[in-house]
Amino acid sequence: MKRCLLLGLLLSLYLPGWTQSKGKPPITWKDVTNWKAISTFGGTQLSPDGEWMAYVLSSVAEGDAELILQKTKDSTQYRYPIGATTFVPMNYSDDSRFFAFKVFPNAKEKKAASKTPGKPLPEKVFLIELANRKKTEFERVSSFAFNGEKASHLALLLSPATPAMTPTAPKGRDLLLYELSSGKTQNIGNVADMNFNKKGEWLALTIDATEKAGNGLHLRNMTTGLTSIIDNDKARYQSLTWTEKGDGLAALKGTQNDKYKTDVLSVLGVKLRGTTPELTVYDPGKDSLNFPKKMKISPNRRPTWTEDLSRLLFGIQKEDLAKKEAEAKKDTVQKPKPSPVSEAEKLAKIKADTTIKSIEDLQKALAKVKTDSARVAQRGGTVPSQGKDDIDKPEVTIWNWQDKRLQSRQQVTEMQDKQFSFLAMYDGKKFIRLTDSTLMTVRPAAKDLYAVGLEDQTYELETSLDGQNYADIYVVDLKTGVKTKVIEKLYLPSYASSPMTSEDGTKFTYGKDGHFYIYDIPSKTSLNLTEKLPTSFVDTEDDHNQKKPMVPMLGWSSDSKYVLLRDVWDIWKVSVDGKEAVNLTKNGRKEKIHYTTRYKLDPEEKGINLKQPLYVRMYGEFTKKSGIGRIDVDKKGNLVTGVKPLLWEDASVSNLSKAKKANVYVFSRETFTDPTDYFVSTSPELTSGKQITKNTPEFEKYAWSSGVRLVDYVSDKGDTLQGALFLPAGYETGKKYPTIVYYYEKLSQTLHAYTNPGYSGTGWNPSVYTSNGYAVFIPDIVYKMNDPGMSAVWCVLPAVKAALKTGVIDETKMGIHGHSWGGYQTSFLITQTNLFKAAAAGAPLTDMVSMYNLIYKNSGTSNGQIFEGSQGRLVAPWENWDAYYRNSPLHHVKNIQTPLLLLHNDADGAVDFTQGIEYYTALRRLKKPVVLFQYKGENHGLAKLPNRKDYAARMMEFFDYHLKNKPAPDWWSKGIERSQLEEHLEKRILFNK
Incomplete structure (x- = not known):
């Protein structure tokens, strides 16, 4: 017996997989229904101070989910049932004192509600004070937000008590402003939308009430509590968009016009540089000189200020069918207007009359037709005729060999095409159209000096035939609206060859013939960055029928002086003048290690700061090991070559993130036999990683x-x-x-x-x-x-x-x-x-x-x-x-x-x-x-x-x-x-x- 016990102990030490499974049942398809796991997308969140980790265990099938709040330094843990969902809106206050999250109806409630469609199920929000676990519940919440860096309030936009029955019904609801320090709540009625600026000092509100009474755009000062009415009208306000600095706000204003099916939009811009908000309005109805005919401001693109608050950028699109025209057609059918009988109709009626046998009969018939026409006109009617709306139109699609896009493709994109918006600009004095049918899409670069666009319409037919992509590259001056074609027929074997703009907005990279180039916008010059380097940036692992596809670059440096490029193995720092190129990782090709990703530890960064260490993911091509390495900086603040492996395991190690306000790092680890779990370390070396999640609670049973x-x-x-x-x-x-x-x-x-x-x-x-x-x-x-x-x-x-x-x-x-x-x-x-x-x-x-x-x-x-x-x-x-x-x-x-x-x-x-x-x-x-x-x-x-x-x-x-x-x-x-x-x-x- 002792020998058996000893053998069992040895087996437990040396055959962990065998003992793990011994005596446990296999998982069946029935068991899968009850399986819960950490959501892949949006399932975790670290507090700004790194003290708390929230994660969600949701059902892989149809069960309920649970949210766990775990202290990162000890075993303190709070658990909350959150209903049947796989994605949970959740957030911490910027000072890490509070945590808020949505709570949904459970699976049983949803199933019961499905039997009575149309009845909405209310969703709640729980607010947790992390220091004492005090919970405050809010009923019937649609969306919520803390007021940014100020972290003084939680705003909760409630769901309407009864759902709107028509698209034109008012969208206003109650907004609760909950003061975090005192617990006091203020109710603001008829709010359709709300949005805090980044600092949390201002709250933008749109009011949408019955009969549009009191509708407007309001700004509330979150320090004084005073609200300013920026604009007030019988209109609808929408698409609130703050600048990143929070010193400017843009919105759309829609008013009814009998000529159009939908509201006619204008653009509002608010500047907050002084003590009094300054309003700029662009109304296309008052600009018949510059605004293009048969166009309208698009509701499908949010308006934005340029960074310097000098220009408003917004979209325009084709206008809708006029209401008056539609009603006129309707009236024509229901109450036709008098119209004379044509000579052709008279003749046709006479020819069809088989009783005409003589000249006398013909004369009588002509007189009768004349009398009937006069009588119809007196009654306000019309002689029956076949109008446009009475014709039975064939249901046909016409496929032509010259179609740039297949008819089937046009059908799929029909609604998208109708709603497509062209970029336009208003500089406070003049409207300027930035894109049109020759250049449909551009993307503004940083600093809003220029925009870069790809136009592929010329090559669309050929691309639809053989799958080879080409585009002309344009630069648009965002101050003047002048468009310039700078590269013609650029071959795009993959997305990696497409332009990527610099952080100063004056340059962009692109791939061509297996090399990366820099295009300098002010000087209008191109430079081959990689032709003299002792490596290739062609993705040799891509075996599709494309010519020299490039390995995607990692990005621009924050000072726009360097780009970080990847060959298949290593990461290179290359200066934009082509005079400096350094292999930062050095050993990738030699040791068959792929350096695949740079971890962006600051979500708000503007480019890659080369004065700080770079964290990169490592993957062994033939070992299948993975891990996280770091490229350090020297005492002068310059990156040194070579990677210091911090984690390197026979596992999949990934998902590195950092707390916003603390040196607390979180990363994930998994193997085929170990569920994905998250580990926390307070060291930049990622040492002493402590597991803080417990994934798949059913795992040990099977x-x-x-x-x-x-x-x-x-x-x-x-x-x-x-x-x-x-x-x-x-x-x-x-x-x-x-x-x-x-x-x-x-x-x-x-x-x-x-x-x-x-x-x-x-x-x-x-x-x-x-x-x-x-x-x-x-x-x-x-x-x-x-x-x-x-x-x-x-x-x-x-x-x-x-x-x-x-x-x-x-x-x-x-x-x-x-x-x-x-x-x-x-x-x-x-x-x-x-x-x-x-x-x-x-x-x-x-x-x-x-x-x-x-x-x-x-x-x-x-x-x-x-x-x-x-x-x-x-x-x-x-x-x-x-x-x-x-x-x-x-x-x-x-x-x-x-x-x-x-x-x-x-x-x-x-x-x-x-x-x-x-x-x-x-x-x-x-x-x-x-x-x-x-x-x-x-x-x-x-x-x-x-x-x-x-x-x-x-x-x-x-x-x-x-x-x-x-x-x-x-x-x-x-x-x-x-x-x-x-x-x-x-x-x-x-x-x-």
Whole structure:
């Protein structure tokens, strides 16, 4: 017995994965419903003083969430149920004394409310005084905000007691101003919108009351409590926008005009430089000389002041149809005006009269027509005629070969096109239009001296054909409005080649022919920054059909004298005059470490401060380690070369942030077997990191993967690649396991990525599969031009052979799965090998010839440009028909021996439903084992929770049958007749509850 106890102790020390899973059940799809985890986006927040960390545990399916307030220095913790939500608005006061967050109805309440649509469910806000945990609740809150740096008040805009029934109904609601020091509350009525400036000294309010009585733009001084009425009218005020300094406010004012369907807008600008707010107004109705005809100020772009408060920037767009015109048409139909009968109508009526037999009959008929016309005119009516509104118009779309954009694309962007706004400016004296049909979009640079624009309309047709992007680059002088084309037909293989402006607003970078250039706006000169450097900034890891795509740059220095560039491995500091270039990281290429990211620890920074240490993320290409390093500064305040690794682990380390007002740092860490958690350190060295979150409270209840292995292999084309092998729960050395092979281009970097159990839109979840005794293998695929399908064969099969040598995988029980592009790889692989015993393909491309000429419905663009310029990695089919045939799964369908599970939805807007149907019907004709799941109304992936649950369970049943010798599900073994489908679904729903 003692020996057994000792053996158990040794096993617990040396086989943690094995003991973790021993005796614990695997997680089932039923269990996933109750799974909670830290929200990926907006799920954490650190207080400005670094004393508190808030994080949200939300349900991955349909349950309720919980907010945890954790003290960073000790174990003090507050927990609050916050209802059914995945995103929680939350914020600290700037002095870190208070914390406020939204509370939502719970899942049970939402479900009950769904039975009575139209009845709004109120949302609350909880205000917590962190020193004593005092909680104040506010009911029926729409939005809330602390007043910035002043931190004296919490403003809460309440939801209306009854929802507005019409668009023109007043939008005003009660605004509560809660004084944090005293707890006193003031109610301000009829507030439509509110916005504090950054310092919190001023609160801007728009008033929108019944009958527009008292409507206006108000400014409240948060120190004195006095409110100034800046503008007051029977109008609607909207789009409040403060300058960053908080010394200027811009807004839109809308008044009714019988000529137009919607309010006619003007622009208001308020300056707060003196003791009295100064108002500037631009009303286009009073500027018939400069404001373009048939245009209006756009409600879809917020107006802004330039930094020096000398000019207002705003949008203009095409005007709406005039109300009077619409009403006139309506009146014409309901109360037609008298109109004379035309000679043609008279003649037509006479010709149709078969009783006319003689000249006398003809004379009588002419007299009668004349009399009838006069009588109709006296009655105020009109002779019936076919007007414009009476014509039955054909419903037709006309596709012309010269269309710059496909008609389908125009349909997708129709509303966006109608609402498109052109940038304009008012300098206090004159209106100046900054963009037009020749240059539609510009982006103002820092300091608002210039704007830089890309115009691609000239090349839009060619881009829509082959996926190669070009643009003309313009500079707009924001003081004069003068537009200048500075670069013609710049090739844009990726976003990294697009202009990035400097922090002083006088320069921009761009990529061309594999180099980065600096364009100096005042001198109108370009300089090649990188041609003399001993490295290349071309992204050699990008294997799409693009010429010399650039690695994205990290950014400009705050003094605009340097740019930080990345080659594939290292970070370079390069002066804008091209005379200085320093490799800051030094060892990236040599040690195969990617320096991928610079952490922006000050969210309000303006450029990269090179006088302060730089924190960067590190990733080992072949070790899969990751961490955080620091580039230090010397005593003179200059960056020194070389990186000091602070964290470097066999884990995924990321998400570094810093408290606003303290040296408190937070970073995340995860592995495939350890959920994502956050750690806090009070040292710039990130030492002694203390875990402050507890993710996935259900994690310890279930069996989990025993660990990961990295598999090295060489593709059939000589590429050195890797695959991530995830061990099953309870793994025992020497025992072989059923395995699912999953892929999507390169994914070996996910070796240390944690995955929450969940119902994905594709049915796939590696954590659930490994918990249930499967190994999961994810190999990398790199692509050769004109062979996207064969590339999978050349990479995946060697990867599997290498993985088999680990002894983990049972070669007789291997399945494959992929979705979308991965679904295509799956559909193709089973035509080239019988190595796999089962395959599941989601939304696969199956016929490359027909797919090329179909529409990508989600965007309205053609698949051709994706094939030639993006993921397809093919030339046009008529340039190489053989490439399309040899890479089309359908072309090799007779070879298939592998049972196939297909998922393809009828509303798929990425891979047309016909692709799945083509493959299914071909396989059925050949009597190959295949089942197709089609979920009604679903797009490229499953969105509805019942569908996600259903398919996830069915896919595992499919693999369990083929790889684990479990009983075949009835839907696979014999199918489900349409007449029996409802009963079948009801049984499954009851079974899965």
